[in-house]
Amino acid sequence: MSPSHPIEDLNFMVSLYCPGRCAHCGLWKEKRSEIIEGELDVEMTGRFLRSEALRQVGYFDLTAGESQLSPNYTKTVELIAASHPGSFIHTNISGWYPKTHLEVTRKCVDLFNPQRFRLDISIDGRPENYRRIRQVRDGWQKAMKTIECLRSLGCILRLVFIVHRENYDDVRWFVRFAEELELDYYIGYSRRSALLRNTDQPGPGYTAEQLENLEQTLQEIGWLMGRRKDHWLWAKQVYQGTPPRFHCLMGRRSLVIDPFGGVFPCNELLPQLRMGGLIDFDGDLDALLASAQAQEVCDKVAAARCQPCDMLCAHKIVFPWNSDQGGAV
Numbered sequence: 255m256s257p258s259h260p261i262e263d264l265n266f267m268v269s270l271y272c273p274g275r276c277a278h279c280g281l282w283k284e285k286r287s288e289i290i291e292g293e294l295d296v297e298m299t300g301r302f303l304r305s306e307a308l309r310q311v312g313y314f315d316l317t318a319g320e321s322q323l324s325p326n327y328t329k330t331v332e333l334i335a336a337s338h339p340g341s342f343i344h345t346n347i348s349g350w351y352p353k354t355h356l357e358v359t360r361k362c363v364d365l366f367n368p369q370r371f372r373l374d375i376s377i378d379g380r381p382e383n384y385r386r387i388r389q390v391r392d393g394w395q396k397a398m399k400t401i402e403c404l405r406s407l408g409c410i411l412r413l414v415f416i417v418h419r420e421n422y423d424d425v426r427w428f429v430r431f432a433e434e435l436e437l438d439y440y441i442g443y444s445r446r447s448a449l450l451r452n453t454d455q456p457g458p459g460y461t462a463e464q465l466e467n468l469e470q471t472l473q474e475i476g477w478l479m480g481r482r483k484d485h486w487l488w489a490k491q492v493y494q495g496t497p498p499r500f501h502c503l504m505g506r507r508s509l510v511i512d513p514f515g516g517v518f519p520c521n522e523l524l525p526q527l528r529m530g531g532l533i534d535f536d537g538d539l540d541a542l543l544a545s546a547q548a549q550e551v552c553d554k555v556a557a558a559r560c561q562p563c564d565m566l567c568a569h570k571i572v573f574p575w576n577s578d579q580g581g582a583v
């Protein structure tokens with residue numbers, strides 16, 4: 255691992271298990287016994303967290319399925335508190351398990367600075383559209399209850415809205431809703447993904463007019479700034495069928511570790527981009543990253559052999575329209 259490319263952030267997918275019922279993510283269709291089989295034990299997690307390669311990591315994303323339902327979630331936070339006490343921890347949650355979210359988060363904020371611990375709660379549109387996308391019974395009420403319960407804990411709460419074809423007209427509603435609740439928000443875009451078990455679905459299939467309206471709305475709410483503008487332009491070009499080519503630093507500045515110890519550059523978890531398995535290296539991430547297989551993957555990514563790419567949530571990227579800005583990522 256070249257010292258000029260320290261890993262800055264890590265997505266450790268604690269568990270892919272999710273008992274939800276979403277229209278555009280099929281993780282819930284997997285049986286619990288099958289999807290948790292072979293998850294890393296916490297001892298192994300502790301070992302890779304202490305690796306030299308992760309010494310400079312400042313941001314941990316613990317999202318996968320419904321990670322907070324895993325008994326390993328709190329233990330992982332405890333291990334990060336020991337190995338990287340000054341870092342930032344982030345997790346997306348559905349909010350459908352108010353009691354569990356409260357109990358788990360209460361333990362986490364005892365272990366880790368609440369001001370550096372953020373939960374993003376999925377709110378995909380006004381209630382009638384939310385129900386079409388997030389089909390869990392009373393899901394809306396449960397998510398609202400979770401927000402209410404978590405407020406007192408002092409951690410950072412944010413609302414997340416993924417724009418899908420059912421809710422693309424709800425962006426302004428969402429911004430007002432977040433403002434009413436006095437919460438920060440984040441807007442992301444629907445994608446087809448093997449990880450999300452939805453590659454059998456068509457994309458959102460927006461018309462040119464719908465894309466233009468969406469862009470205008472995003473512009474008017476002040477969303478299209480910096481990396482957020484890049485993110486939108488990437489999504490827009492994917493929806494238009496012409497994904498942009500870009501310089502990708504995933505794998506060199508950022509890593510993903512799946513629940514079973516597979517190490518990848520990004521959360522598409524593409525088999526051809528598997529850098530190795532931690533079990534085979536007894537948890538020694540430094541040795542894994544020094545392997546020929548890991549180096550080969552970095553070379554593939556550098557040579558853009560995994561593009562065109564419609565992943566939409568990779569972040570260590572330089573887009574062609576920014577290449578005159580010194581490659582800031």
Ligand SMILES: C[S@@+](CC[C@H](N)C(=O)[O-])C[C@H]1O[C@@H](n2cnc3c(N)ncnc32)[C@H](O)[C@@H]1O
Pocket residue numbers: 272276278279317318319320321346347348374375376414416442443444445446450452
């Ligand atoms: C896979 S979920 C895991 C966390 C939690 N279960 C939840 O739903 O928030 C992580 C994020 O992916 C988003 N997501 C789900 N389906 C998506 C899709 N087809 N395209 C883009 N994002 C999607 C969710 O809305 C959530 O913000």
Ligand code: SF4
Pocket residue numbers: 272273274275276279280281282318319320348
């Ligand atoms: S989006 Fe989240 S809640 Fe919905 S099925 Fe996927 S992992 Fe579960």
Ligand code: SF4
Pocket residue numbers: 502503504505519520521522555560561563564565568
């Ligand atoms: S180009 Fe896409 S698939 Fe390849 S490493 Fe980057 S984000 Fe992953």
